[in-house]
Amino acid sequence: MNGAGLAAVRVVLAPRLLLLHLLALVAVGAAVGLGLWQLDAWQTRRDAEAADLAxxxxxxxxxxxxxxxxxxxxxxxxxxxxxxxxxxxxxxxxxxxxxxxxxxxxxxxxxxxxxxxxxxxxxxxxxxxxxxxxxxxxxxxxxxxxxxxxxxxxxxxxxxxxxxxxxxxxxxxxxxxxxxxxxxxxxxxxxxxxxxxxxxxxxxxxxxxxxxxxxxxTPDSLPEPETFTALRNLLYALEWWVFAAFALFVWWRWVRDELHAARAPGSAEVPSST
Incomplete structure (x- = not known):
């Protein structure tokens, strides 16, 4: 790895950015997990419609x-x-x-x-x-x-x-x-x-x-499920994954801006590769 690459790594791993990385990791992980949970709920409801155990x-x-x-x-x-x-x-x-x-x-x-x-x-x-x-x-x-x-x-x-x-x-x-x-x-x-x-x-x-x-x-007299109940779980899953992508995008933009600032004229943190 050349000098510019090492300097970029030092900027990304600077102590003041560690909290940002941690927050991004937690937000993306939680959103992906919640999306998978909603996807499982959607699949469970679909499977329940086909099951008749009464x-x-x-x-x-x-x-x-x-x-x-x-x-x-x-x-x-x-x-x-x-x-x-x-x-x-x-x-x-x-x-x-x-x-x-x-x-x-x-x-x-x-x-x-x-x-x-x-x-x-x-x-x-x-x-x-x-x-x-x-x-x-x-x-x-x-x-x-x-x-x-x-x-x-x-x-x-x-x-x-x-x-x-x-x-x-x-x-x-x-x-x-x-x-x-x-x-x-x-x-x-x-x-x-x-x-x-x-x-x-x-x-x-x-x-x-x-x-x-x-x-x-009896089970036959149970309230009919709403037409879009299962679909709503699927949409919730998609929403959580969109949030995960957004959190990842914000993290990437922040890191990119830090690198650009370090490469700006007058800054010695990340030397230009040209």
Missing amino acids: DARALPLQQVMGPDAPYPADAIGRPVELAGEWVPEATFYVSGRRLEERTGFWAVTPLAVCGTDCAKAPAMLVVRGWTPDPAAPPPRGRVDLTGWLQPPEGSGRQDPDPADDVLVELRVADAIQRVDQDLYGAYVIQRTAEPAAGGTGTSPGTSTGADASLEPV
Whole structure:
């Protein structure tokens, strides 16, 4: 490397520019990573549209996902079995839920997934059924439950009154403020529920185990996803990558300007190569 090249390297690696290089590296790396995350979300939604697991054999919840695990992309609508104890004081309702031609609420109660010690066991949000009014009595006691596993909602809709027991979406981030234990990153639509052996039972139910005051919810009655939901994830990915390219461009311009300044007449930092 000639003298001009060595001088240029000294300018680029000057201590006052090290912070610039570090910021550029962090910005580009973060933007690329977030773009890949959005691309994965886009692919997951596309794959989910082609998967129909509603009639598959129910698997134990522990075989499908753990309490601290991210939602498995291949498990949307998967029937699961779980057992535990209801957390009745954390019951809440989700508004704007359609059932045939009617609009009402989902009744949601966390179920502590546990054997004997349930006080600090992680809980799964359970959609117990549909109701026209947010007043269904919560269940109590231990239960063996089967239902369809679903990813949490989160389109960013604002809740006009976060302090009441009615939510606009079934978001884990909102529900976790209502319980003392951790929550699974998912929810279950109840299909059947029977009192566990030796338990104290649940609220009165129909032949399917649902509360008599509630009408059953099935995957077919879930809200239709927005047409451009998956496309939006893809566009977000592209936006992050454009930001990464912009950050790289700003870094390059800054370094180029420093080199030009060092080569300016009267500067001895980078001698001219001519």
